Amino acid sequence: MQITSPAFKQNAKGALADVQLQQALGNVRSGFIDKRLKAVEALPEFEALRDSARAIKDHALANLDLYLEAYEKKVVASGGHVHWAESAEDARNIILDICRKANAKTVTKGKSMITEEIALNDFLEEKGIRPVETDLGEYIIQLRHEHPSHIIAPAVHVTQSQVEADFRRVHTHLDAARDLREPEALLNEARKVLREEYFAADVGITGANFLIAETGTSIIVTNEGNGDLTQILPKMHIAVASIEKIVPTLEDASQILRVLARSATGQDMSVYTTMSTGPRREGDVDGPGEYHVVLLDNGRSSMLGTEFQEMLRCIRCGACMNHCPVYHAVGGHAYGWVYPGPMGAVLTPSLIGVDKAGHLPNASTFCGRCESVCPMKIPLPKMMRHWREREFERGLNPAAARSGLKFWAFFARRPALYQAMTAIGMPLLSLLGGKSHRFGWLPLAGGWTRHRELPAPQGKTFMQQVRSARSAGAR
Amino acid sequence: MSGREAILGKVRTALKAKAGDTVRLAAVNERMAKSAPGIIPARGQLPAKERIDLFCAQAVKLFASVERLASADAVPAAVAGYLRQKNLPQSVRMGDDPRLSDLPWSQEGALEVRHGPSDGNDEVGVSHAFGGVAETGTVVMVSGADNPTTINFLPEHHIVVIDATSIQGDLETAIAGIRARFGKGEMPRTVNLISGPSRSGDIEQKLILGAHGPRALHLIVVGG
Ligand code: SF4
Numbered sequence: 001m002q003i004t005s006p007a008f009k010q011n012a013k014g015a016l017a018d019v020q021l022q023q024a025l026g027n028v029r030s031g032f033i034d035k036r037l038k039a040v041e042a043l044p045e046f047e048a049l050r051d052s053a054r055a056i057k058d059h060a061l062a063n064l065d066l067y068l069e070a071y072e073k074k075v076v077a078s079g080g081h082v083h084w085a086e087s088a089e090d091a092r093n094i095i096l097d098i099c100r101k102a103n104a105k106t107v108t109k110g111k112s113m114i115t116e117e118i119a120l121n122d123f124l125e126e127k128g129i130r131p132v133e134t135d136l137g138e139y140i141i142q143l144r145h146e147h148p149s150h151i152i153a154p155a156v157h158v159t160q161s162q163v164e165a166d167f168r169r170v171h172t173h174l175d176a177a178r179d180l181r182e183p184e185a186l187l188n189e190a191r192k193v194l195r196e197e198y199f200a201a202d203v204g205i206t207g208a209n210f211l212i213a214e215t216g217t218s219i220i221v222t223n224e225g226n227g228d229l230t231q232i233l234p235k236m237h238i239a240v241a242s243i244e245k246i247v248p249t250l251e252d253a254s255q256i257l258r259v260l261a262r263s264a265t266g267q268d269m270s271v272y273t274t275m276s277t278g279p280r281r282e283g284d285v286d287g288p289g290e291y292h293v294v295l296l297d298n299g300r301s302s303m304l305g306t307e308f309q310e311m312l313r314c315i316r317c318g319a320c321m322n323h324c325p326v327y328h329a330v331g332g333h334a335y336g337w338v339y340p341g342p343m344g345a346v347l348t349p350s351l352i353g354v355d356k357a358g359h360l361p362n363a364s365t366f367c368g369r370c371e372s373v374c375p376m377k378i379p380l381p382k383m384m385r386h387w388r389e390r391e392f393e394r395g396l397n398p399a400a401a402r403s404g405l406k407f408w409a410f411f412a413r414r415p416a417l418y419q420a421m422t423a424i425g426m427p428l429l430s431l432l433g434g435k436s437h438r439f440g441w442l443p444l445a446g447g448w449t450r451h452r453e454l455p456a457p458q459g460k461t462f463m464q465q466v467r468s469a470r471s472a473g474a475r
Numbered sequence: 476m477s478g479r480e481a482i483l484g485k486v487r488t489a490l491k492a493k494a495g496d497t498v499r500l501a502a503v504n505e506r507m508a509k510s511a512p513g514i515i516p517a518r519g520q521l522p523a524k525e526r527i528d529l530f531c532a533q534a535v536k537l538f539a540s541v542e543r544l545a546s547a548d549a550v551p552a553a554v555a556g557y558l559r560q561k562n563l564p565q566s567v568r569m570g571d572d573p574r575l576s577d578l579p580w581s582q583e584g585a586l587e588v589r590h591g592p593s594d595g596n597d598e599v600g601v602s603h604a605f606g607g608v609a610e611t612g613t614v615v616m617v618s619g620a621d622n623p624t625t626i627n628f629l630p631e632h633h634i635v636v637i638d639a640t641s642i643q644g645d646l647e648t649a650i651a652g653i654r655a656r657f658g659k660g661e662m663p664r665t666v667n668l669i670s671g672p673s674r675s676g677d678i679e680q681k682l683i684l685g686a687h688g689p690r691a692l693h694l695i696v697v698g699g
Pocket of ligand 1 (some may be wrong): 134180263313314315316317318319320321342370373374375377378380
């Protein structure tokens with residue numbers, strides 16, 4: 001997919017002016033937050049489970065090499081195949097190769113952010129293999145030739161009437177006079193259309209929420225059941241997962257599952273949690289005949305051992321974006337790549353480079369809500385700050401911001417001078433602010449004053465106030 | 476260099492770890508050997524009767540329907556009754572699980588029982604659960620010729636028979652049960668943890684039941 005992260009500002013402007021998008025985003029603001037809160041409040045152990053989940057992932061990451069090896073051994077022992085992909089390109093080629101060997105013409109897909117990350121659909125299509133998304137949200141955006149705008153609700157930016165229009169446009173074999181006014185009718189239609197695809201598919205591709213080192217199992221979590229039909233009906237199942245999805249045992253996955261569904265959708269458990277190990281066994285009467293796992297690095301290993309390592313604990317629940325005022329305002333597409341919201345603001349620069357994604361960690365109010373709801377206790381604001389520092393070190397910020405900061409730093413390092421200057425500056429600015437005590441325009445601050453007024457400073461400087469308070473206290 | 480060596484090499488360098496470090500390896504192996512449960516919520520830790528009640532209550536919250544029977548012999552009549560009540564044809568699909576096939580199906584003369592995996596043309600599937608989890612109202616399904624996985628997903632209605640004594644308080648205990656059955660570190664091809672009928676919220680966040688899996692999940696709890 002084309003990366004538009006460098007154009008975040010233009011993207012955001014467009015999003016704010018998009019009436020339909022703003023209507024759709026209302027569903028994020030109202031839905032997710034209350035549901036999560038209710039589920040969390042109903043489980044007294046939730047906080048303790050967050051700590052437990054964090055400790056599990058920290059341990060797995062600190063021993064990632066060993067758990068990957070153990071996992072591989074068990075997959076092979078259960079009759080599956082493991083493929084290692086350093087880059088997105090490697091992963092695409094590996095998957096194409098497996099599909100070609102299976103003579104695949106149609107591939108059904110369960111919802112997977114990793115396959116978005118490696119832009120698998122466009123690639124397969126180019127090579128003459130037809131990918132069919134089966135998660136309702138993913139199916140909708142595939143019809144629209146769009147990308148997910150949310151990591152668990154990919155079509156959250158689309159309104160019901162848009163879905164209806166898309167179905168009428170694409171499902172031309174169905175009666176044009178059919179009634180599609182209710183969401184149930186839309187779901188029914190997708191169910192019918194996709195049923196045929198499941199049976200037609202030669203290969204089913206899913207992601208994985210967890211990989212279990214102890215057993216060589218991959219786990220997916222869904223509500224629709226599409227990930228299951230995707231993997232049990234075709235003759236081959238390919239699971240694509242990034243390396244940090246590993247946890248040691250089934251019990252570890254169980255701990256994290258408790259915080260995952262609650263943080264994501266406010267459910268205690270998603271409807272379907274599916275553990276897949278190897279291909280079908282002797283005596284089995286259904287299930288895939290072949291099972292492949294593609295392990296993707298694509299930049300994760302270079303986050304290990306850095307200030308961004310903790311981001312690898314992320315379980316893609318989406319809570320951070322559901323609670324983010326910036327995401328609420330602009331939606332997911334403005335972020336310009338696969339991962340939006342606070343987790344995207346940290347992860348995207350790691351994966352595609354801060355030169356392209358530098359705007360994202362700046363698109364934050366530092367309100368801290370993301371960190372407070374993150375089930376894995378990932379310090380997202382701190383890491384955004386790290387990116388800002390790196391961006392500054394590498395001279396990637398605009399010249400005005402850099403010289404402004406240098407100008408300020410000059411005085412900040414000289415406190416006596418700083419205080420003298422502010423003591424003169426404050427009353428002067430206060431005077432210039434006029435009766436309204438506000439500026440409608442200021443030199444060098446057009447970016448701010450174009451949309452709002454800046455209050456003029458009033459009264460004494462902070463240091464003057466401290467001094468007078470101290471002397472008052474001494475009396 | 477293969478992708479495998481490259482990735483493992485990069486991970487080791489980043490972690491400042493050496494290949495073949497026996498101390499780290501021992502710690503990792505011990506952790507997998509122990510497979511210790513972590514924090515278990517108090518919610519499901521109840522005596523048998525309350526535990527089974529909780530399982531039923533949680534399942535109903537997830538929009539499953541629940542029926543309780545004193546004995547397994549009453550299952551065929553209950554299945555036939557469910558079909559009548561829902562206006563469904565008297566025909567079901569099931570695997571070869573003797574816990575199901577040994578039941579007195581012939582007493583329901585009108586009821587057709589077909590065996591084997593589902594091909595997508597079955598209105599109703601019947602499975603026997605491996606176990607259940609009271610904490611979340613979840614049924615644990617294990618793949619195999621006894622209970623083919625396709626029956627869990629393709630029929631419009633999924634009827635799951637579950638032995639009340641197999642309902643555990645928490646998922647960790649259910650996992651221990653799978654381990655006891657299949658061996659340490661071994662798993663059947665597919666384990667499905669199912670919590671209610673399938674659903675989607677992908678159209679404007681509205682909850683709609685009956686996405687790609689069954690539209691209805693009916694649990695028949697036997698005993699307890
Ligand atoms: S960063 Fe935290 S809150 Fe955001 S998706 Fe990842 S785990 Fe969820």
